[in-house]
Amino acid sequence: MWTIAGEGIHPSDEKGITSSLPIEGIRPPGKVVIPLSQHIGAPCEPLVKIGDMVKKYQKVGEAKGFVSAPVHSSVSGKVIAIGRFPHPSGNQSNSVVIESDGKDETIDNIKGRRDYLNSDPKELKNIILNAGIVGMGGATFPTHVKLSPPKEKKIDTVILNGAECEPYLTADDRLMAEMSREVVEGMKILMHVMGVREGHIGIEDDKPVATEAIRKAASGTNIRVVALQKKYPQGAEKQLIKSITGKEVPSGGLPMDVGIIVQNVGTAAAVYNAVHNGIPLVERIVTVTGKGVNRHGNFRVLIGTLLEHVLSECGGLAGGAGKIIFGGPMMGIAQYSLHVPVLKGTSGILVIPKGDVLLEDFRACIRCGRCVQACPIRLLPNMYSILAEVGQPKEAEKYYVLDCIECGCCTYVCPSRRPIVHHIRYIKAEMRKAKGKVA
Ligand code: SF4
Ligand code: SF4
Structure with missing residues (x-):
């Protein structure tokens, strides 16, 4: 059996909730919000204006620069807004909002090879x-x-x-x-x-x-x-x-x-x-899971569908959500709004109920070494955490902090509940700032 070099971790995977559930569709939404930035690299330039009628698969944002990727409409309908809307990354992002006409008319001349x-x-x-x-x-x-x-x-x-x-x-x-x-x-x-x-x-x-x-x-x-x-x-x-x-x-x-x-x-x-x-990327499979949502599954979701629509198609929240995460619990991003859209990279929506969200202050590092043992890159997470805490982020560069993949293994095993990945992100942001790049 092939495996990774570092020790890694074996968290309870909870995959049994959805692993045997076949992929199914959900009802298409009444509108989609298509961010012009759904990729690493330069955001797209809009190709449409408010009031335009668009067809499904039509390109609505053109890639700007080499490291970029165009975006397409996942419905047919009318462009009703172009502007900044909530984005799953935590920021607002320029987006094209399309009200669906429910006809699902596609562009002409779709040609496969x-x-x-x-x-x-x-x-x-x-x-x-x-x-x-x-x-x-x-x-x-x-x-x-x-x-x-x-x-x-x-x-x-x-x-x-x-x-x-x-x-x-x-x-x-x-x-x-x-x-x-x-x-x-x-x-x-x-x-x-x-x-x-x-x-x-x-x-x-x-x-x-x-x-x-x-x-x-x-x-x-x-x-x-x-x-x-x-x-x-x-x-x-x-x-x-x-x-x-x-x-x-x-x-x-x-x-x-x-x-x-x-x-x-x-x-x-x-x-x-x-x-x-000949079909562009306008939909993906998304796992909807966690005790905080009524219906679980693996769903085919149109890009740009809002989180609130997906959750309502899944029977709504089950008794108060404590946290909603796009992606998984280790590397996913907690959401602050139900109006964020599903993106090309949204692999899952995890809803954790209030009672399961642990809020505990972190304590001093006891130098137990568990984080070092767990790190798959064989780095020194404890060192980064302490350097961030004492305000010496630059020192961390000597210890290869940029090789950290932010997998969260160190945070997961830390008995002092130290927010090590947050510390690492802070260090990386400070390093970017010092090099004149936007944090
Ligand atoms: S988040 Fe970084 S430092 Fe922590 S275990 Fe993963 S790779 Fe290692
Ligand atoms: S696991 Fe936590 S307490 Fe132990 S060495 Fe790492 S940072 Fe310190």
């Missing part, structure tokens, strides 16, 4: 760019950029990430179980674009149905399905590379430095949908 494995890789990359595809595991890095490494970086391996190690989340599990062909064909397209022959799909061993489905779909190809030991954060990019290939991405480096490109399984399915069917 059936002979994709004989197509020019450059053309395929262009299709992926124009479909607005980004990393759907949550990182939201534009996919066409990852597929365009500098010439001197020779890529020989593509890895698909199907680990889904975050507790509670099962969207990728169900996707692999029910859409294995799309995932594997998407992988073939990615390998063709990169001109590589070696492909691996890594899946944690708690997903036997998905693993079997992907194995079947990949049989007879040169794609290897790798069972990974269930452990958090098995699905972190650098950990996944080490587990599967034994290669270590250098400090401050990227997977391409060791000849590898990693994509999420949802991204691969979106690539297939864009290339084979």
